[in-house]
Amino acid sequence: MENIFTDEYFMRIALSEAKNAFDAGEIPVGAVVVVNNQIIAKTHNLTEMLNDVTAHAEMQAITASANNLGGKYLHNCTLYVTLEPCQMCAGALYWSQISKVVYGAADEKRGYVALGANLHPKTKVLRGVLENECAQLMLDFFKKRR
Amino acid sequence: MENIFTDEYFMRIALSEAKNAFDAGEIPVGAVVVVNNQIIAKTHNLTEMLNDVTAHAEMQAITASANNLGGKYLHNCTLYVTLEPCQMCAGALYWSQISKVVYGAADEKRGYVALGANLHPKTKVLRGVLENECAQLMLDFFKKRR
Numbered sequence A, B: 001m002e003n004i005f006t007d008e009y010f011m012r013i014a015l016s017e018a019k020n021a022f023d024a025g026e027i028p029v030g031a032v033v034v035v036n037n038q039i040i041a042k043t044h045n046l047t048e049m050l051n052d053v054t055a056h057a058e059m060q061a062i063t064a065s066a067n068n069l070g071g072k073y074l075h076n077c078t079l080y081v082t083l084e085p086c087q088m089c090a091g092a093l094y095w096s097q098i099s100k101v102v103y104g105a106a107d108e109k110r111g112y113v114a115l116g117a118n119l120h121p122k123t124k125v126l127r128g129v130l131e132n133e134c135a136q137l138m139l140d141f142f143k144k145r146r
Helices: A007-021 A057-069 A087-096 A132-146 B009-023 B058-069 B087-096 B131-143
Strands: A029-035 A038-044 A077-082 A098-104 A124-127 B032-035 B036-044 B078-083 B100-104 B123-129
Touching: A007 A029, A007 A038, A007 A077, A007 A098, A007 A132, A007 B131, A029 A057, A038 A057, A057 A077, A057 A087, A077 A132, A077 B123, A087 B087, A098 A132, A124 B078, B009 B032, B009 B036, B009 B058, B009 B078, B032 B058, B058 B078, B058 B087, B058 B123, B078 B131, B100 B131
Parallel strands: A077 A098, A098 A124, B078 B100, B100 B123
Antiparallel strands: A029 A038, A029 A077, B032 B036, B032 B078
16 A cells, blocks of 8 residues: 655644744744654744744744654654754754754745754754745745735 | 842842742753843743643743843843853854843863854853852752762
C-alpha cells in the first residue's frame, strides 16, 4: 500500500496554515509538528495579531508540541515549516533537540543558515519540500503590501 | 544629585529575579526591561515550570514589554539580563530592534557570541555588569544539582 504520509503531505498542511496567515495579514509562514505520522501542533505566524516578535509559527509549534507531549524535548518529532527558520527559531529548535526539521522555501537574508545560527547536532534537516509554492506565497504577500 | 539609576542598579534587580528562579529550581537567569528608568518587565527563566524550552527570561521579558508598550518594537528600551543571551534570545532581540542589551556573566558555550548569532545592528551591548555575582549564582546552581 502506498504511504500517504510523505514529507509533501505534511508540508501541504503547513502550507494551508501559511495561507491562513496570509488571509489574516500575517507574513505567511505555517508549521506542523508530527510524531509517528500524527500531527501534534499546527500553527501559523501571529506576530501582528499578538504584537509580539516572538510569535513565529515555529515558536508556537514548539510550545504547543511540548504541552501536548508533556515534556519539553521534541525527540522523535519532525517540524514541517514553509520557510527556513530564523536564528530565534533555530535557537529554540536547538534547545528542543527536535529530531528532524523539514522546510520549504529558503530565506537567504534572515534564515538561520545565512545568519550563522545552529540547530542541534542531532537534528536532521531536509530543505526544499514544496519550495516553489512556499516561496510564491511569500512573494505574493510582499507584492500585495507594496 | 547622584543618579541612582545605574546599570548596576537595574542588574541587581535582574539578579534578584535570577535568585527567584534559583529558589524555584530553574536555571537562575533573571531579566528586566527598562524605558526612561522605568521597569516595564521583570521576569525569570521558567523552562522547568512551563515545560517549554522557549520560556527563557529574555523571551518573556520581550513579550511582556511589547504587551506593556502596545507595540512589538522595543525602541528606547534596555534589557538587563544576568547571563549572556543564547542564539534563540539573541534572535528574538534582533527582531525587537531593542536599543540596548546589558548582560552580566558570559556564556562561553551556549551564548550567542560563541554560536555566531547576531543582535540587530542598532542594538548597543554592554557586557560584564555584576559579572561575578551573576556567574556565581549559576555555579552554585549547577554545583547543587550534581
